Amino acid sequence: MTSTPTHLNKTRIAPTPSGFLHVGNILSFAITAALARKHGAKILLRIDDLDRARVTPEYLTDIFDTLQFLEIPWDEGPRDADDFExxxxxxxxxxxxxxxxxxxxxxxxVFACTCSRRELNEVGLCACFDKHIPLNTPEASWRLLTNCTVLEVKDYNGATIKAQLPAEMENFIVRKKDGFPAYQLTSVIDDLFYGIDLIVRGDDLWPSTLAQIELAVVLGKPTFNNTVFYHHPLLLEAPGKKLSKSAGSTSVRYLRQEGRSVAEVFELISDLLALSGRAINWQQLAGLILS
Known part of the structure; x- marks a missing residue:
């Protein structure tokens, strides 16, 4: 028999300022806020800004504008763009x-990798491990040497799911060619640093969940294994095609410019999910999904 956890301390909303927030982001944020309020947990606003080539002040400001417009709460973290910086x-x-x-x-x-994106697309898998490339090689990324161990994921519904790292995450990158740490590593370190014990994310990030659990094991961070995960269905632009930040018509900024109200934004999300009712705020949206 499974049951939902009773003691959760902190969760996070973790947008990236590399595009305008869209309704798919809002779905995840609404569920995060609702679960936090249900368990008396704090909500951290954690903004991932290490993709320096894509981060812009306009996208950063949009995060705060959108959250405030839709009245999605957070308890810890920056209050505005200046505070964040x-x-x-x-x-x-x-x-x-x-x-x-x-x-x-x-x-x-870890091992160094000098594969180009084209080479990876053509061959499929990196073969740099056998080349013994020095880690300090310029323009080389670092890949984690993954193995076939069975990983355990604590699901929000009380189950412990056992799974292996999927093939597409084999030897995933932990340090990029520009020398910056990669998302999987920064996410684990940030969640440990801030004491996060509930992570809400889309079904598409299941491979990332497994990658991050494996990385935490390698780093000797058993605390991360106690993290509870809630994976939710995605909003789709078309059958099988998830929303992306390039889909401007689904960005909250675009909807606001079109004159849509808060209620109309949440009604749109309700319709995209084909819910049994139509929500007009984040509380109602999460209630329809979590009921």
Missing amino acids: VNFSQLQRMHLYNDALEQLAAGGF
Whole structure:
């Protein structure tokens, strides 16, 4: 028999300022807020800004504008873009990421990769491990040397799901060619740093969940194994095609410019999910999904 957890301390909303927030993001945020309020957990606003080539001030400001417009709450983290830049940017936690990377290198858990995107598309898998490329090679990424261990995921509904890392995540990147830590590593380190024990994300990020659990095991961070995960269905633009940040017509910014109200935004999400009712705020949307 399974049951939902009773003791949860903190969850997070973790947008990336590389595009305008869209209704798919809002779905995830609404579920996060509702589960936090249900369990008396705090909500952290954690903005992932290390994709420096794509991050813009306009996208950063949009995060705060959208959350405030839709009245989605958070308890910890930056209150506005200026506060974020000064006090919460991931750039301020680079020493934590670099410490983790150094630990992986010292333990022999990573190898250098010089494959181009085209080479990976043509061949499918990186074969750089056998080349013994020095880790300090310019323009080389670092890949985690993954194995076939069975990983355990604590599901929100009380089950412990056992699974192996999917093929597409084999030897995933932990340090990019530009020298910056990759998403999988920064996400684990940030969630540990902030004490996150509930992570809400879309079904499409199931491979990332498994990758992050494996990385935490390698880093010797057993606390991360106690994290509870809630994976929700995705909003689709068309059958089988998930929403993307390039889908401008589904961005909240676009909808606001078209004169849509808060209620109309949530009604649109309800319709895209084909829910039994039509929500007019985040509380009602989450209620229809979680009931």
